[in-house]
Amino acid sequence: MKKIFFIITLLVANSVFAQNSTICGEIDYIQSTHFSKDFSRDFTLKFNNQNSIYSEANLNKTKEKIDQSDNDDGRKLSREISRSNLTPEFYYNDRSEFHFMEIWFDEELLVKEDSFQWIWTLKDEQKKIGGFTCQKASIEFRGRTYIAWFTKEIPVPYGPWKFNGLSGLILEVYDTDRVFHIVAKKVKIEKNPVCKITVDKSKFKSSLTIDQYRKRKVELIKEDLAKLSARLPKGYGPLKYDENCDDCREDVELFPKKAK
Numbered sequence: 001m002k003k004i005f006f007i008i009t010l011l012v013a014n015s016v017f018a019q020n021s022t023i024c025g026e027i028d029y030i031q032s033t034h035f036s037k038d039f040s041r042d043f044t045l046k047f048n049n050q051n052s053i054y055s056e057a058n059l060n061k062t063k064e065k066i067d068q069s070d071n072d073d074g075r076k077l078s079r080e081i082s083r084s085n086l087t088p089e090f091y092y093n094d095r096s097e098f099h100f101m102e103i104w105f106d107e108e109l110l111v112k113e114d115s116f117q118w119i120w121t122l123k124d125e126q127k128k129i130g131g132f133t134c135q136k137a138s139i140e141f142r143g144r145t146y147i148a149w150f151t152k153e154i155p156v157p158y159g160p161w162k163f164n165g166l167s168g169l170i171l172e173v174y175d176t177d178r179v180f181h182i183v184a185k186k187v188k189i190e191k192n193p194v195c196k197i198t199v200d201k202s203k204f205k206s207s208l209t210i211d212q213y214r215k216r217k218v219e220l221i222k223e224d225l226a227k228l229s230a231r232l233p234k235g236y237g238p239l240k241y242d243e244n245c246d247d248c249r250e251d252v253e254l255f256p257k258k259a260k
Contacts, residue, residue, distance in 0.1 A: 024195030056088035118165025
């Protein structure tokens with residue numbers, strides 16, 4: 001597990017900002033998932049008063065790695081998937097709409113996120129993250145319970161991944177099962193700068209819906225398993241996608257359909 005050294009750069013006279021101030025920020029995070037293996041990636045959140053973008057950082061090409069082992073339950077196959085597409089994944093929030101792009105088997109999936117009302121439950125607990133006093137909040141989102149720690153000392157409603165809607169910046173967030181965890185490691189804030197975040201919004205016209213995104217993900221997984229099955233040594237049966245396996249938990253569940 002990576003050790004986190006928290007670095008704070010405040011290019012202002014005071015760490016508490018007036019609500020009508022223009023704020024620019026750049027936060028580095030470590031985003032981790034914990035299944036049968038731990039996996040971490042670096043992300044950077046850039047924001048101003050109007051919008052934010054959370055995108056991958058420090059990308060490198062990876063090669064496929066397959067490990068085979070025998071145990072009492074039979075043969076076990078574990079695999080790390082290769083990646084040659086180094087276009088950074090991103091999550092863009094302009095307060096009116098939310099779009100994200102993820103890489104699955106080197107295919108870029110651009111998605112428009114369903115609207116969601118971020119009704120957080122605020123807690124009395126506080127803790128320090130770096131030099132910032134953070135308050136605890138919780139929410140149910142897509143079938144899971146998440147805990148967030150946010151600071152009102154940076155009064156913008158943004159956070160890492162898809163999280164937003166609090167009265168301060170989210171510096172840490174995790175689900176109660178501790179499968180998904182994001183924590184800030186470096187904070188850089190500026191006050192009253194010329195700060196602009198640009199994205200090519202023309203591409204958003206071709207965005208998938210959440211339903212289309214989930215369907216395409218499953219298609220890509222099944223296609224990949226079929227290719228892998230053809231390469232396996234004798235003794236391994238064809239690999240099949242189990243949507244209910246512990247390590248295959250969907251990171252995007254569908255919202256319940258509203259009654260008509």
